[in-house]
Amino acid sequence: MDYIMHLSVLVGVYAILGLSLNLVVGYSGLLSLAHAAFYGVGAYGSAILMKDFGFSFLSAVVLSVLITMAVGVLIGLVLSKFDGDYYALASLGFSVIAFGVFLNWRDLTNGAFGIFGIPKPEIFGYKFLAGEPYAFLVLLAVIFTFLICYFVVNSSFGRVLKAIREDEKALQVFGYKTTLYKLAVFVISAGLAGFAGTLYGSYISFIDPGGFDDLVSVNLIVVVILGGLASLNGSLLGAAFFVLLPELLRFVGMPDSITGQMRQMIYGLGLIALMMYRPQGILGKFRL
Amino acid sequence: MIALEVKKMKKNFGGVKAVDGLSLKFEKGQITSLIGPNGAGKSTMVNLMTAMYPPDAGKMIVHGVTLEKWKSYNMPTYGVTRTFQDVRLFEQMSVLDNVLVVLTERGVFRSLFETHGELHLKQAEEILKRVDLWKKRDEKAEDLSYGQRKLLEIGRAVAMDADIYFFDEPFAGLFKEMVKTVVSILHELKNNGKTILLIEHNMDLIRELSDHVIVVDAGKFFAEGEASDVLARKDVVEAYLGE
Ligand SMILES: Nc1ncnc2c1ncn2[C@@H]1O[C@H](COP(=O)(O)OP(=O)(O)OP(=O)(O)O)[C@@H](O)[C@H]1O
Ligand SMILES: [Mg+2]
Numbered sequence: 001m002d003y004i005m006h007l008s009v010l011v012g013v014y015a016i017l018g019l020s021l022n023l024v025v026g027y028s029g030l031l032s033l034a035h036a037a038f039y040g041v042g043a044y045g046s047a048i049l050m051k052d053f054g055f056s057f058l059s060a061v062v063l064s065v066l067i068t069m070a071v072g073v074l075i076g077l078v079l080s081k082f083d084g085d086y087y088a089l090a091s092l093g094f095s096v097i098a099f100g101v102f103l104n105w106r107d108l109t110n111g112a113f114g115i116f117g118i119p120k121p122e123i124f125g126y127k128f129l130a131g132e133p134y135a136f137l138v139l140l141a142v143i144f145t146f147l148i149c150y151f152v153v154n155s156s157f158g159r160v161l162k163a164i165r166e167d168e169k170a171l172q173v174f175g176y177k178t179t180l181y182k183l184a185v186f187v188i189s190a191g192l193a194g195f196a197g198t199l200y201g202s203y204i205s206f207i208d209p210g211g212f213d214d215l216v217s218v219n220l221i222v223v224v225i226l227g228g229l230a231s232l233n234g235s236l237l238g239a240a241f242f243v244l245l246p247e248l249l250r251f252v253g254m255p256d257s258i259t260g261q262m263r264q265m266i267y268g269l270g271l272i273a274l275m276m277y278r279p280q281g282i283l284g285k286f287r288l
Numbered sequence: 289m290i291a292l293e294v295k296k297m298k299k300n301f302g303g304v305k306a307v308d309g310l311s312l313k314f315e316k317g318q319i320t321s322l323i324g325p326n327g328a329g330k331s332t333m334v335n336l337m338t339a340m341y342p343p344d345a346g347k348m349i350v351h352g353v354t355l356e357k358w359k360s361y362n363m364p365t366y367g368v369t370r371t372f373q374d375v376r377l378f379e380q381m382s383v384l385d386n387v388l389v390v391l392t393e394r395g396v397f398r399s400l401f402e403t404h405g406e407l408h409l410k411q412a413e414e415i416l417k418r419v420d421l422w423k424k425r426d427e428k429a430e431d432l433s434y435g436q437r438k439l440l441e442i443g444r445a446v447a448m449d450a451d452i453y454f455f456d457e458p459f460a461g462l463f464k465e466m467v468k469t470v471v472s473i474l475h476e477l478k479n480n481g482k483t484i485l486l487i488e489h490n491m492d493l494i495r496e497l498s499d500h501v502i503v504v505d506a507g508k509f510f511a512e513g514e515a516s517d518v519l520a521r522k523d524v525v526e527a528y529l530g531e
Contacts, residue, residue, distance in 0.1 A: 151400075152400065154403060155399060155400050155401065155402060155403055156388075156392040156393050156399040156400075156402045156403060156404060157396070157399040157400040157402075159381075159385055159388060159389050159392065159404075160389060160392075160399060162378065162380075162381055162385070163378045163381065163385075163389045165380075166377075166378035166379055166380055166381060167376050167377075167378060167379075169340060169360070169376075170372065170376040170378075171378070171389070172359075172360035172361045173338050173340070173360045173361075173363050173369070173370060174363075174364065174369070174389070174390045174444075174448060175361055175362075175363065175364035175365070175390075175394050176361055176394060177361045177394075177396075178361075180396045181396055184396050184397075184400075285380075286380050287380065
């Protein structure tokens, strides 16, 4: 039972990440490989605020989401200079930089040793321990994130994002300052990825730079594309698939020692097959 | 009264002088046709006026205000809108969304707290019925026929409720019925005092619709005047047919 709860928490964290990234990749057509950076900033931010500065969980979450959004503004401004392939490459650069910062700013992040003993959330005197309580907390967080994303994509703002994805240049002629829209959705998305980071760190109680490297950014892209571009339900499916695939492999009798590598390979193959036969992803409605 | 004036516009693509010091004037409330052989620089001119790319030189005077620089996203402020020769729709969006997106809020923050209002929907319905696409409103733009796509683009431009419209070959590839629809839309816009720049190759349509015709060739001004006069000129016909 505990193990199922553990997996549920991980699915939930990836669901929030997937939803957040889908706003940028699926709806706006911006292939961002920067999201591990925001995930990491959220996780490190809240861990440091709680451990070193004695912040409560809620205030640490709010503040680190705001910090992540601020970082999102800076990165988003730089990325607004790029298009297409260059956008993807430049955003990947930010994942690499963020990893470097987590690894080398030792005074703050404790470098390669990571941060231990991150406290569990305590909200109004109730402590969310691992197991059902934490799974419940994450479920609430997923619902909250889903609602935000649903609201965003179904607003006039969301329609503009889709039009940017389809033909940004043409849209401008109709009076839209598209760079502002791209920046806004990027910052919202960054904040949500940071939110996922705060939940993850507090749950796992130990974070190190390896949890937020560029491979994480790539995996998140896979979650979004596999589940479905521009489909919120797709991101939930993609997250579940990503987290549960190794369990599935173990279930069919594959030894633990290779499920990790197998996951990456199956993921890679799945992505290639998808690009060939269903480029919009399983539940997706749009092609990139 | 002049609604829009362009002065000494220039644009080179590599070695090609696509537009070479062209000046144009558009009389308010009239249909001005811009004609000339393939590659004369007609579309480039419209692209420059709507800032799809920057000119190498040139000025634009809109409603009496001289602009040294202009941006695409300010076109509605200048009262300008357009269609594209190569039909640029928001392909994977519904027909309805293709129109709604030009009707709704432009402010980033306010657009977050708005879906479309009843009024927007009403306007979109009116326009889509005008171009005979209301029944297809839930289909994706990319699934329409070529003619329907052209009509949707024209509908989207009409939805902008601009003062000045640039139509880049709106009749190309249309069936008879569709041509009639577009002709009636142009008449209606003109009757409402709108200024229209029409790029067209069909001589009958040019005669039927134009108040004034400007001929360009190789990026340069060639001739202008009333349709019947200009189209009767031997040098114009020769320019059109190529030497
Ligand atoms: N984006 C571009 N890049 C490079 N060359 C271009 C570009 N756009 C136009 N040209 C060139 O500029 C010249 C003018 O092209 P333009 O499309 O303006 O002609 P046009 O008068 O609209 O012709 P048509 O009647 O065929 O539409 C052509 O030689 C064309 O090849
Ligand atoms: Mg042309």
